[in-house]
Amino acid sequence: MKFATFNTNSIRARLPILLDWLKRESPDILCLQETKVQDQDFPLEPLEQFGYHAAFRGQKSYNGVAILSKSPLQDPRLDLFEEGDEQARFISGTIDSISIINIYVPQGSQVGSDKFQYKLKWLQSLHDHIANRYEPDAPLLVAGDFNVAMEDRDVYDPDGFRGGVGFHPEEQALMGKFFKWGLVDIFRKHTTEAEQYTFWDYRIPNGFKRNMGWRIDYILGTVPMAEKSSAIWIDTHARGLKKPSDHTFLVTSLNV
DNA sequence: ATGGTCGGCAACCGA
Numbered sequence: 428m429k430f431a432t433f434n435t436n437s438i439r440a441r442l443p444i445l446l447d448w449l450k451r452e453s454p455d456i457l458c459l460q461e462t463k464v465q466d467q468d469f470p471l472e473p474l475e476q477f478g479y480h481a482a483f484r485g486q487k488s489y490n491g492v493a494i495l496s497k498s499p500l501q502d503p504r505l506d507l508f509e510e511g512d513e514q515a516r517f518i519s520g521t522i523d524s525i526s527i528i529n530i531y532v533p534q535g536s537q538v539g540s541d542k543f544q545y546k547l548k549w550l551q552s553l554h555d556h557i558a559n560r561y562e563p564d565a566p567l568l569v570a571g572d573f574n575v576a577m578e579d580r581d582v583y584d585p586d587g588f589r590g591g592v593g594f595h596p597e598e599q600a601l602m603g604k605f606f607k608w609g610l611v612d613i614f615r616k617h618t619t620e621a622e623q624y625t626f627w628d629y630r631i632p633n634g635f636k637r638n639m640g641w642r643i644d645y646i647l648g649t650v651p652m653a654e655k656s657s658a659i660w661i662d663t664h665a666r667g668l669k670k671p672s673d674h675t676f677l678v679t680s681l682n683v
Numbered sequence: 684a685t686g687g688t689c690g691g692c693a694a695c696c697g698a
Binding site: 436437439440461463464487488489534536542574628629630631632634670672673 | 687688689690691692696697698
């Protein structure tokens with residue numbers, strides 16, 4: 428089984444890249460973030476023509492998540508918070524008896540801002556949601572754009588970023604709670620290599636060419652899932668075409 | 684060479 432995640436930064440702008448990649452890689456499940464499209468405008472038909480079911484929640488201009496899959500998503504849930512979400516950042520369900528959670532964590536703007544506090548609250552709420560509703564010995568994958576890098580080897584300028592948004596100890600401590608609960612960073616299960624990034628800021632001139640990136644997209648799995656992962660790789664196909672995304676595809680093979 | 688990020692969506696916000 429091939430499982431992947433990709434921040435599209437607009438699914439409509441990235442549709443040629445996305446369809447090309449689906450044709451080439453034929454993943455069983457693909458989690459998408461920042462679709463930036465309202466549900467009535469979601470490009471369902473071309474995806475169905477490629478043999479995919481799609482579950483999605485969008486909103487105007489910002490955010491938006493989707494799960495594409497060859498088998499339909501069962502028991503879909505579209506809200507993290509019990510009272511319902513104001514922002515489209517969460518979608519979960521079950522496929523072939525594997526629980527899937529796809530998330531787009533708030534970016535956080537600046538340390539100390541209201542948006543930063545919301546990011547911390549969101550991460551804590553995601554942790555509590557998982558701890559209250561899932562078991563660490565059951566099959567669960569949590570994938571998406573976490574907007575947090577964990578270690579020096581995961582960013583191109585650790586000393587420059589330390590204490591800033593995306594590389595702040597409070598964010599990292601909240602990420603640490605996921606690992607303590609029992610989730611495994613599947614990328615780090617397979618390699619200790621540094622400078623392996625999934626995101627390059629558009630605003631850095633030639634940032635991709637100079638590999639000035641961050642590893643902020645993850646596939647996390649409970650131990651039974653991590654044990655079934657035979658490989659994981661960063662696929663920069665999304666950077667090769669005319670309208671590159673600022674993120675890449677992150678893909679893992681699972682023996683299920 | 685005389686600029687220099689994107690996308691959404693209609694003036695800027697968010698990343």
